[in-house]
Amino acid sequence: MNRRLQMIGGLLAMLLLIGYGSLAQHSKTPKPKADPKKTEMVVKTDAEWKKILTPMQYDVLRHAGTERPYSGDTWNNHEAGVYRCAADGNLLFFSKTKFESGTGWPSFWEPATRTAVKTRADRTDGMDRDEVICIKCGGHLGHVFNDGPQPTGLRYCMNSAAMKFEKAKK
Numbered sequence: 167m168n169r170r171l172q173m174i175g176g177l178l179a180m181l182l183l184i185g186y187g188s189l190a191q192h193s194k195t196p197k198p199k200a201d202p203k204k205t206e207m208v209v210k211t212d213a214e215w216k217k218i219l220t221p222m223q224y225d226v227l228r229h230a231g232t233e234r235p236y237s238g239d240t241w242n243n244h245e246a247g248v249y250r251c252a253a254d255g256n257l258l259f260f261s262k263t264k265f266e267s268g269t270g271w272p273s274f275w276e277p278a279t280r281t282a283v284k285t286r287a288d289r290t291d292g293m294d295r296d297e298v299i300c301i302k303c304g305g306h307l308g309h310v311f312n313d314g315p316q317p318t319g320l321r322y323c324m325n326s327a328a329m330k331f332e333k334a335k336k
């Protein structure tokens with residue numbers, strides 16, 4: 167009886183292996199690539215982030231902190247250029263999409279590219295908001311609201327501390 171069970175067990179294991187093998191084979195078939203130049207993720211430990219970011223950048227980017235309105239260095243910036251993630255330089259916004267929101271935070275109506283940022287639902291503080299995250303490092307940048315100007319009607323409410331401004335070359 168014991169021997170028979172062993173044999174059945176062995177057979178099952180073999181069948182599983184064959185099944186797995188065909189599955190593995192299957193996954194090897196090339197899939198159509200959604201994004202040919204896939205963004206490389208920047209992965210660091212909390213201690214590493216703490217070392218390379220300023221306390222304010224660290225609080226905003228890694229702990230979803232919010233800088234005080236009118237306190238950041240770009241809410242009132244009107245120069246032409248680009249805004250990059252303070253942690254990894256990922257291109258986030260163009261100055262031409264920046265607008266006066268009156269909030270004291272740098273605000274944009276559109277990200278630089280469709281894959282620059284991603285959003286996720288944020289239900290903290292009893293609010294129903296969409297958090298904006300850098301696609302590259304997963305760092306918190308701010309929130310997006312749908313009371314922005316045309317053509318998108320969106321308002322990307324960012325933290326100055328999460329970004330670094332790069333002046334356009336003349």
Ligand SMILES: [Zn+2]
Nearest residue numbers: 251254300303
């Ligand atoms: Zn980033």
